[in-house]
Amino acid sequence: MYRVRKEVDLPFEKLSNFRDIGGLKTEDGRNMKTGMLYRSDDISRITEHDLERLIEYKIKVICDLRTPNEHQSKHSHILSHGQFRVFNIPLHLQETGASKRQWFNFFFGKSGDEHFKKFSRAYYHHMAVESTFQIKEIITLVSREENLPALIHCTAGKDRTGYISAVIQLLAGVPYESVVQDYLLTNEYYKSRLESVIKMMRWMTLFQVTPERMKLILMANREYLDEVYRGLMETYGSIELYLNKACGIELCTLRKCKELLLE
Template identity: 65%
Template sequence: MQRAVGEMNLSFDKLVNFRDMGGLKTEDGRSLKTGVLYRSDDLSRMTENDLKKLDECRIKVICDLRSPKEHKSKQSRLLPHGRFKVMNMPLHLEGTQASKRQIIDFFFGRAGAENFKKFSRAYYHYMAVESTLQIKKIIDLLAQEQNLPALIHCTAGKDRTGFISALIQLIAGVPYPIVVQEYLVTNDLYKSRLEKLSKAMSWLTLFQVKPARIKLILMANKECLDEVFSDIIQKYGSIDMYLIRACGIEQGTLRKLKELILD
């Protein structure tokens, strides 16, 4: 039976968006294994209790999708040296991140909402088109049994992690509508934090920034995911052909990954 979206969430002190990617049914009736692939937000805020829970997952490899600058500046002091193999595989360069001026415009500018939507679409396009070498490295890494269980994370566990997680679920054969529901679980997990932040920012900006604008900027956006995968399918015909032709991944590697992550 198809599990409820978000059912495999694990409770941490500081990790808001940590969850098991398994339990989903594929189009051919198989299931994504639980306890094999996890996704999360930034690990640098972990508590000792969080580390114990992470240990319980028996994770061997941590795949950090943040930029090298983020990776170096926000490292968890609790991650024991050698216990996890930490791989920094950035899905973008520092130059593709929003500048401080852009962020101010997104929040306060009259056209800020539209500008943010354009930026987000370009960001997802960059991940799919310009980060193909990194995508190959990630898939090659996960297709090796000795690297599993593995954890994939970025800063919020929203866009970069959301894109890669969706890609893996589609490789496995999970129907796209279910992939989208899983992608949007992020918004459910961040709901209480977003509401508090929205109220605080409204007061701090003397109500110049509306809650709707704040949520637009901080929440996972279905439109971005729809657009990038629509473009991929239109150009390559299938996710597998995109990974083979655009990312240079061997067909045998995709078969191996499917074998490892599917029951």
């Protein structure tokens, strides 16, 4: 049964989407360990208070999925003190993201919602099919006991982090529907912040953008994960074979990763 986690044990001042990806039951009745892998939104703005909280989680490695430009422009000075080893493994290069003109169209265009859905489907497809070398790097990184506990993050902790977290949970044997519910918890974590952002943006855009359009763009949507998952299952039959055949990860590494994450 899926266990909902809506509260963070140690609250943060600048992180809204931090959580443990463990604590879920697998199809064979085992449990994903807690305290091994965490996911988060952008940590570049963390305070000294937040840093103390991260240290309490005993995190050793931080895996940053943002583009090189994002990594350089929003770099945390606090993290420069050497408490953690930081690896920048971008799932997308700058050109695969949306341009300012595209974002304007997503929000204000007559068919902006459909354009955003099309962009998002391509965005997820690129992660799954074109970023296989990066996925290999990430899985190899977290399959080493000396690197755990580890934190995986991007900007919002929604899409890039959501996809990688889902792949890892599926590798551990968590049923897909439980993985989806965990993926959608981003919307619970961002709920109060999202309401504030929507209210502010409604005023800033002179009420030209509907709340529904904003939610479509800002919230996690299972449609994109579902589509990618179906494609991978049709092609490979299992996440393990996808990681082995498409991403080039040795089966012994996958087994090691899985055993490290299960109790």
